[in-house]
Amino acid sequence: MKRLSNIKHLNNLLKTKQISCTELTKRYLTEIEKENKTLNAYVRITQDAALLAAKRVDEKIAKGEELMPLEGIPMTLKDNISTKNIETTCCSKMLEEYIPVYDATVWEILQNQNAVLLGKTNMDEFAMGSTNETSIFGGALNPHDTTRVAGGSSGGVASAVAGNIAVYGLGSDTGGSIRQPASFCGLVGLKPTYGAVSRYGLIACASSFDQIGPITSSVEDAAIVYDAISLYDKKDATSCGKRCNAQSTLENSIKGMKVGILNEYFEGVSDDVKEAVDKALNAFEKLGVQIVKINIPEMEYTLPVYYILACAEISSNMGRYDGICYGYTTPKYNDTTDMIFKTRSEGFGREVKRRILFGTYVLSAERYDSYYKKAWKLRGSIIKSFKAAFADCDVILAPTVPDTAYETNFTLSDLADNYLSNICTALANLTGLPAVSMPCGFDQKGLPIGIQIIGDKFEDAKILNAAYQYEKLTHDTIYKSKEIGVML
């Protein structure tokens, strides 16, 4: 088993001229050509742009200029993050061949650091799904076992990083879409506090839930990327920017930290996951933390509230796709109304339509009060309960997903069961809290298991500090990767 690349190591190789950025980029591009046929992680390779950025970095190194932390590091972006002049499809027929005319703020920030974009990665259509299989390009596969999914919706990023055909990537998390694939692929996935990272240029799924964050091979890498992208952006009305520097507190001792446990999080999880999470709790106790039980009275309403509100926002956000200004347009139609109906019916996949229909239902005049308005008030109660819980603990620890990576073409028997797979992750989106998923072991089939640490608002640095300390203690038993990808 080899270790995956990490940002600091590569940054050091570049600085000390042990490898040029062009050479490093070429190695990644060669491996992508080889591995992507199996993994289906990338839906678009941006070779020319990558080599151009690499050349700029090499010129800087030749002049003896300092490198920024992410400078020259080969990376990827989920295909819902807008990239000017580079096709951005959300893996939907609706946006096939759509080329944005502006950059997402996160990509602008990374371009200013000369990040090397290798390509855009696979995802569930419009970020709706948890297996990657709603993508029009077919799903990304899991490098730990290619008969299994990489997870979703940011499965392409996770597949690329776990297969070491990207050093890190940015995904988006609406109900667990960064943390669940990170868990399935044995990686670190951070959903920052809502507002900590600009959403400008992120093609919206459910706007009050969406958040951009990194998927990386280590906690330190997640902190480096978080520190780089967490900036105030006036183009995003909900942007708050950074309230903390995550890298500076990673080494802090977590002795005496109070770790909250919610019993409900452990209901319905598989035996292997439960065992791995219990072991992780023991490891945290070794680090000197104090485990405390906490209670959120509204726990049973979390998922219904999440789906009511998220689908309502989805139905509204998806309203913009009418075939007029960009994206897919039906070739044959009678009049404008017929064109819009046909374009939407042909352009959206079934999962997207399902959420649009359900969202439209809960927003319709007769049902607005009993579903949408009530769910919105319940969201307020849940947020208040979490605020109260954080008076008794510093962070909350929970499994990331009740199970490990599903087999491909596996459909949960019941639609509601399918949505229940988000039970552990959706809470952080509902409340806007930061949460980081990291590996905590393997099941009997050798598939990675994830644990997540949830913090209070803008305590992103605190959860990364706890995750880093746990990772340091347990690294050799919680990380492994296949002999694929770039060897350095």
Place this chain on the structure above:
Amino acid sequence: MVKRDDVLKIAKLAMLYIEEEEIESWIFDMNKLIGFADTIKSVEDDELEDFDDISNIVNAFHEDEVVKSLDRELVLKSRDGGEDGYFIIKRERNNRGYL
């Protein structure tokens, strides 16, 4: 419980066509989701307070500066360049004339 007419009405609001052979499966899916959502009905409305937003964000107004907008030509490129700087759609006629 939603029925055929409800699903067709919702689909119309959502601007989606539903094929005849799909209707049953949509009724099934919608009822599953509605059953799931109905969990919240056990909460009494008067137990709940109104709430504003998830991040306690206050409106942050900035100066109303005139900035460069997107390049019209570039935007219209996604639709074969448009015509005279505009997007083109088919003219639609109703009983009062052209829309």
